[in-house]
Amino acid sequence: MNFLVVVEVTLRRGIADPEGATIERALPALGFSGVSNVQAGKSFRMNVEAENEDAALDKATALAERLLSNPVIEDAVARLAEVHAT
């Protein structure tokens, strides 16, 4: 079966995030208030062929840790894509 998997790569706690900090600083000038703790990361979507959902997530997680993220400074989390994104 084919599963649409989304991998989200985020910086680990304590790792400096200048992109997120810059976005957060820019918000008040653009009229957005009440937004805090902005964190920038990466996302990857892919079709994964696997026998079931767990196998698809396992494969995507292994791939994310090997190829899509730097485990020293980043966390990678794989999830199945919602059919109806909000």
Next chain:
Amino acid sequence: MNFLVVVEVTLRRGIADPEGATIERALPALGFSGVSNVQAGKSFRMNVEAENEDAALDKATALAERLLSNPVIEDAVARLAEVHAT
């Protein structure tokens, strides 16, 4: 109330995605088979203060279209973060 919102920015259909294509080409050599249609994007996490979930998503969507994405080539989708990510 405070909501943890995740904004995912992806390239629109038809826009060239060299990063995703390069990742996909590298996969077989690393032993990953059955993975196709890799798309690279960005993700942003933020705390949004709003009266309810809908207001939080509206604010994050407006912010994403204004500041986090280029609407000519990118789509931005905001969603509330799962409490238990898989």
